[in-house]
Amino acid sequence: MIDFRYHIVSLISVFLALAVGIVLGAGPLRDYIADSLTGQVDQLRQEKDDLRASLDDAQARNEDSQAFIAAATEPLLAGILPEYSVALLTLPGANEDTVEAVSEALSQAGATIDGRLGVTGTFTSPGERSFRSGIAGNITAYMSPEPAADASVESVLGSAIGQALTGYDPYDPAEFSPEATSMYELLLSSELVAEETAPSAPVDAIVLVAPAEPGGEEVLTASLALTRSLAQVPGGFTLLGPDTADGDLVRVVRGDNEAADSVTTVDSPGQQTALIITPRALAVDLSGTVASYGFADGVDAVLPADPGLEPPVLPEAEERPEATDTSDTADPADTADPATADADADAA
Incomplete structure (x- = not known):
């Protein structure tokens, strides 16, 4: 109720x-x-x-900015890398549009792209480390200087890639050394590196394009070792990639004290400005100064100054040693005076 x-x-x-x-x-x-x-x-x-x-x-302001950048690109790049040869190297996951745009920008700066290669997943995969170790053990026989005894497998292979692209014949500096050729062939046959276009001669510099997305810890460790090793190879070196997440290679390099002091970096690869910054950063690196450029927090500068590079000059060729002709070395018995030989025989 x-x-x-x-x-x-x-x-x-x-x-x-x-x-x-x-x-x-x-x-x-x-x-x-x-x-x-x-x-x-x-x-x-x-x-x-x-x-x-x-x-x-x-949107109107952005269009105006892009128009200005497009108009400024040519004068800001003209003559920055006069007659330099550059190898373009990519890591797995690098944005192909970025690679194409950087290649064009380097050409606008006066450089020749001599070799486009991709580091494969075999180089960075944790599951392939034992395979990489075997290749590293074989490739050290061709390396000069040889890697340190405590160098990691990825450091050894990174140095080998750099030497394979820059190593010249001391008797003919316009050509690869036999050791560089052997290293290059071994890297290709082991599929640690994939070839898009082969380099025709030793290059003056290398540009490495990082992945567009952050990588795992072990992949980053391998990529960092590669980057640090390439920066130690004679010539210029610049790393281009995003610096927006903790797993980005550029951020990792900038946060590593040793790498930050030896690797020139450029961030914001998706922006038109990066196409101006990268060739100029490479030029500054070739002049002997390592720095960080772009728009991320803590960079040394947004736009590198023009170092005023002159065209590169080949090293002076060494004189090739003359081969010894053993056929000209006569047996002492053949050169003995016949009369003396007869006299010795009579005395006996």
Whole structure:
């Protein structure tokens, strides 16, 4: 009985509230509610119009900035890398559009792209480390200087890649040394490196393009060792990649004291500005200065200064040693005086 009365009271309350609402909505509160709703709609419409205007303004400013950057690219790159040869190297996951754009920018700066190669997943995969160890043990026989006894497998192979791309014949500096050729062939046959276009001669510099997305810890460790080793090879070296997440290679390099002091880095690869910064950063590195460039926190500068490089000069060729002709060395018995030989025979 109590439950029934409770339900009756509840229903009466609901209908009473509904009736009061109808009366108020149709009566004294009608105009207030209508005006309030109209005001809110007008406010939302104005906010939408303001946001649209702000977006249009931002897009216009961005288009103006891009137009300026495009116009400034040629004068900012002209003559930066006069007659330098550059090998373009990529890590797994590098953005192909970035690689193409950087290649074009380096060419605009006066460089020749001589070799486009990709470091494969075999180099960075944790599961392939024992295989890499075997290759590293074989390739050290061709390396000069030889790696330190405590160098990691990836450090050894990174140095080998650098030497394979830059090692020249001391008797003909325009050609690869036999050791460099042997290392290059071993790296290709072991599929640690994939060849898109082969280098035709020892290069003056290397640009490494990092992955577009952060990598795992073991992959980063291998990539860091490769990067540090390439930076130690004679010639110029620059690493290009994002610096937006903790797993980005550029951020890892910049956070490593030893690597930061030896590796020139450029961030923001997806922006047009990076295509101006990268060739200039490589030029500064070739001049002997290591620095970080771009828009990430803590970089040394946004835009590198022009170091005013002159075209590279080949090292002076060493004189090739003359081969010894053993056929000219006569047997003493053959050169003995016949008369003396007869006299010796008679005496006997």
